């Protein structure tokens with residue numbers, strides 16, 4: 556079991572929620588990302604990057620933008636287990652993060668940061684400590700370079716999620732509005748909630 560997701564486990568009762576417990580041994584290696592739309596008390600998008608054997612996570616109230624002029628608040632949350640990347644369902648009322656979760660986008664990412672000294676790629680943990688993450692996303696809805704910049708540390712560190720100005724930038728797109736469905740199941744939030752009730 557990964558001790559690294561202790562905070563994640565402490566917040567949840569796994570006899571109540573269908574979220575993964577993080578107690579299994581997930582395949583390591585690879586660099587996946589996932590963006591989960593989460594209809595909790597406040598609707599937000601959870602942006603997660605695989606770093607080693609966890610998903611480093613931020614809650615983004617407005618979700619990602621494809622316009623480089625937008626700076627989207629991203630609040631760093633607890634690391635999640637890798638299995639969470641496939642989780643879609645309903646977290647029951649009264650439980651931590653209660654509400655419907657939909658896999659809004661996913662794919663692989665590449666780390667774009669290089670260290671100034673030798674031009675070698677900077678490892679993700681150093682980028683996180685440094686408060687600047689730059690990644691190239693290959694998703695189904697979202698692609699291209701994105702930067703995450705820490706603007707305030709503390710209990711709930713605040714970062715900004717910003718589209719980098721590259722060929723994938725597009726100020727006219729509004730993917731959170733025009734492409735609301737799950738990339739995993741094609742369902743919308745209501746479908747997932749209804750399907751869960753039927754179970």
Ligand code: MN
Nearest residue numbers: 593601614652
């Ligand atoms: Mn969330």
